[in-house]
Structures are given as structure tokens and as C-alpha cells.
Amino acid sequence: MDTLVNMIPANIFEALAKGSFDQVIVFSTFVGIAIILMEKDDREYLSNFFNVTSRMLCRLVGVVMGYAPIGVGVLIACTVGRYGENLVGFLGKFLVSVYICIIAMIIVYMILLTIFTKRNAFSTIKLCLPGMMTSFSTASSMATVPVNLECADALKVSRSISGFTVPLGAQVNKDGQGILIALTFVVASQCVGLDVSMDMLIKMVVLGLILTTGTGGMPGGSIVSLTIIVDTFGLPLEVVAIIAGVFTLVDTGATMMNCLGDLIGTTIVGDSENDVA
Template sequence: MKGFKLSLAWQILIALILGVVVGTVLHNQPDDREWLITNILSPAGDIFIHLIKMIVVPIVVSSLIVGIAGVGDAKKLGRIGVKTIVYFEVITTIAIVVGITLANVFQPGSGIDMSTLATVDISKYEATTQAVQGAPHSLVTTILSLIPQNIFASLVKGDMLPIIFFSVLFGLGLSSLPAEHRDPLVGLFRSVSETMFKVTHMIMRYAPVGVFALIAVTIANFGFASLWPLAKLVLLVYVAILFFAFVVLGAVARFCKLRITTLMRILKDELILAYSTSSSETVLPRIMQKMEAYGAPKAITSFVVPTGYSFNLDGSTLYQSIAAIFIAQLYGIDLSLTDEIILVLTLMVTSKGIAGVPGVSFVVLLATLGSVGIPLEGLAFIAGVDRIMDMARTALNVIGNALAVLVIARWEDQFDTEQAAAYERQLRMQNAA
């Protein structure tokens, strides 16, 4: 056993199982639960999330500037941007349609006695929704929200879209400078990018502790008893996510001469981490690093991945459409075809317009349900199991964004197939060892 070392994926998986066990024990010990959650478990989980948030902005800014400065062509970058947005819109629309179709076919909300369902306070989401709904979702408003009035304020708040917009412009400006002025600054940002990836590896050593704490808190608060009345909904969400990952994204990958299963093997550590923390941000730096190593150009990787975190949340939109129909069925509301078309169109807008808002899936649903007359109070019934479903939809978001990088690289004819083949061989050798 000399030299034996568990991989990060195994460490996180063991932490996940231990977290479930500890959370279950704590759920049955209400006297000790509050103190342990408040003073030990919650802070331990929050430390990990804070560490990840700390590195996301520096990585996105430095990687984008280096990537765009390397392209040095505004017309080429504009073409990449248009293709990216078109691809995102098509895939997320398919996700919404698949979710609504499956919910109509399997009827997860039919026949449930609402008196058996536990309710959770959703006032914090309602307050956020009112603030969001105060601003109209017009095209002009969306465009204005991309342009930062103060880049430093956007950096402080972590508003990803304005940060991306500024970084792209800065990279283009930098690329137009003479070499003697451009190269030192490009070198500086490249050093920052590489340094932040090293910092990411340091932070990942803490990941199993963070995962253990986050899962233990969730299970301790809600237990498994709250799952049973809503088991049909949870099961349908998981089936829908697996269907979308293997069938829809699998078909897209096959069309681009890629394999979705290969992509999942490459990202196995990141998928387990994203699943157990319910946070896509925890794996953003590693996705960028791995997709670049797999053969996608830095310019495409550094642009598509951060943008996808706002515009390409396949798992979230799939879940939102299922949850909306579920709540309508719960209240016995029969939505017409027109209502469902309105629901699709509304979800297409609201899911893009409030990217980066905490509890985004719940906020999107609150901003959407009223458009077709579904009672907002219905969300209180599913809030208790939302974390269980959030884990799966976050993992699908990760797969969708990683695949998007490869699709755009293929579309631009910039995917390095030889580098990808070498990476796959290296992966097989590591697995064999």
C-alpha cells in the first residue's frame, strides 16, 4: 500500500457519503443539531464556497484578456460570440421543451395530497424577485446590463457579464498595440492566469471538507422524510437530466465527432464536485483548464465557459420547466397549449435576464409562474427538496458548458484533434494505473 493515494474524485465521493450519514444522524438529534450546524458545519461549507468565489473573477479576467489578445481580430471574435449565443439559445430552448414534454407525459404533480407536503419559507426569494421584476426584460435593458458603468463595482459584485464585456474590449485594445507595449502586459496577465490555476489546485485540497459540510447541513435540516411525498418529482428531474445529457447532448457531441461519455470521463472529478456542492462556480477554473488541454483554443475556452454560466444553464432551465408544470398539476390547473408556449417564451427571457442572482432557479420560477396563472405559493412545497434536484441540474450545467466549448471550437475549425487524442490516451493510462 506504499504510495497509495486517493484521487480527488474518490475523496469527494467518500466525503459525500459521510456527509449524508452525519446529516441523517443529526436530523434525528434536534437538540445538538442547531449548535453543530451554526458553529461547525455551515462555516466549514461556506469557507469552501468563499474560496471558490475568491478566484473566479481573477481567472476569468486574466484568461479572457490573454485569449482575446491572442486572437487579435474583432471580426473573428464577433463571429465566435454570435455562434456561441445562437448555440446557447437553441440548446436551452430544447431543454425547456423537453422538460415541459416530460412533465406533461409523466404528470408528477397529479394525485398528490398537498396536506402531506412540508412547506418552506420562500420570502427571501420573493424579495429578490420583486427587485428583478422591477426592471423590464427588454432587449435594450439586457444590452445596457452588459456594459459596466464602473468596472471596479462590477468586479466587487462579481457581475460576470459586464466583467466579460470589459475583458473582451480590453483584450482587443491590447492586441492592437505595438509588440513592445503589448507583450509585457500579455505576459503579466498570462502569469496571473497560470498563478490562479495553481491557487485553484491548492483550494481543491479543501474540497472534500467543504462537500462533507454542505451535504451534512442539507440532510440535517430536511432529512429523507421530506423526499417521499415528492419522490416522483425528484425522480422525473433526475431521469430528464440523464436523458438530456446522454440523448440530446450526446447527439450534439456525435454530430461534432465527439463522445459525451469521453467528456464525462475527463470531467469526472468536476462533475462529482459540482454535484455535491450544487455550485457550478466550484469547477469553472478546472473546466477552462481541461477543455484547453483537450484541444480547444484559449480564446474560445476563456470566452465560452464564463458566458455559458449566464446563458447556457441546461440543467436549470430543464428543471424550471418541469417544476412549473408540476406546481400547475399540484393545484389542478390545466394549462392550454397557448399557456405552455407563453411559459416557454417567458422562461427563455427570465432565465437569461437574471443570471448571477442567488437562488437563481427559484427566482426564475417566481418571475415566471404568474405569467400563466400558476400560484407562486406552490414553490414553498418543493423548496425542501430543491437542493437534492439542484445537485443534478448543476452537474448537467457543467457538462453543457464544457461541450459548448468543444462545439464552438469545432464550428470554428480550431479544435486540435491530435491534442485531444493524446489527452485521451493519457487519461486511459491514468485510469489503468
């Protein structure tokens, strides 16, 4: 209970100054809900204001991120200089862990298909392959939306359903990113010998769920979420720098899981609607 209560800021400006991202996210969520409940004119005014502010900050972040490779390169150089060849085994374990989780997630999808639909799980996954390959090669959920819509057509799901679920899933359904966030947290905690308690795990899961639904479907977007998670728990940011060196290798697999999850969810919803009809 204390973990959940501490995620609510007593002073939002203090939370911003200290970089308490979990409190900032919770406050922003409540502000968004409050705006929805306001009168139409006020709602549109505030929505426009925040949209313009968001675009301005995105431009600012874009300028900063232009120099990010230099900073990441320096952090990697310092870390490699300090730990040397020990990093090879560390990164190898991380990569293997990510893809073991991805395989486990595919098995979960197949189980869900078997439970909630009458389809053959292997045949369904086969029809999803074009979307999986596109997302794996582009590492972008948004770029895969047109291909996923065609896959949904091949799965015989109505466009009235897939036209809503696929674009929505590209923005808010981030199964693969959830895997990356959880594993990065575990890796960072092991690096500093942190004894992870149950309340920390609960906080990480809640914050991770919020972060996965709040990021865009563009390549490399997960790095920001990983940094927030690591920084929120006071863990070494060097871990993110190390992972950034191999991030493309895991981002492609994670994006593939995101898009496959969109198609599996779309298929389950489509079949349930047909059953009701």
C-alpha cells in the same frame, strides 16, 4: 400572437406595481439594448447608474433573504399540516422526474457530440467528470469555471476559445435550470388542476429562456426564477415552498447539467474552429 403582444407593457409602472415579471423583463431587455446604442458618455453614465442601483437592490434582497428560511419554514409547516403524508409521493415524483430529464439531457449531449464532432461521446463525457463532480458538490456554475477550463484543456480545446465560452456559459447557459422551470410549472399547474393551453406553454418557454440567461451562477439562484414563473401564471406559491425543502437535491443535478453543457458547447465550437483552420 396575443401571448407575445401581452408580454410588452403599455405602462411599465403599472407592470411593476402588479408584479408582471414577464413585462418587466421584456422592458428591461429593450432598455439594455437602447443603452448599447447610445453615445459612449451617456452609455457609461447610465450603465454606472444601473450598476450601482443593482448592487443596492442586491444588498436589499440579501437582507430579505436572510429571513427567507423562516418564511419558507412556515410555508412548509402549513403545507405539511394541510396535506400530510401525500407530500412524500409528490416530492418523490418531482425528484425522479428531474433526474430522468437530466439523463435525457446527457443523451442529447452525446448525440450532439456524435453529430458535430468526430469524438467518442463516452470518452468526452469521462474527461468532463471533474467539472461535473465539482458543480454537483458546489451547486455553483461560477465556482466551477476554473475546473471547467482545465477540463477544456484536457479536451484539447484552445484557451482562446474556452477562456471565452466557459465563463460566458456559466452566466447564460442554464440547461438544468430550464428543466427545473418547466417541471415546476407542470407541477404547479397539476396542483390546481389547470388546463395548460399551447399559448401558456409558449409564454412559459419564452419567459423561462429569458430567466435562465438572466440569473447568476450561484447556489439557490433558481428559486427566484421558479417563484417568478409560478407567480406570473397565478399558480400557488406554496409549490415553490414545498420544492424549496428538497431544492438542494435537484439544484446540484441542474448545476451539473449547466456546466456539462458549457463543456459540450465549448468542445463543439473548438472542433469546428479546428476544421475551419
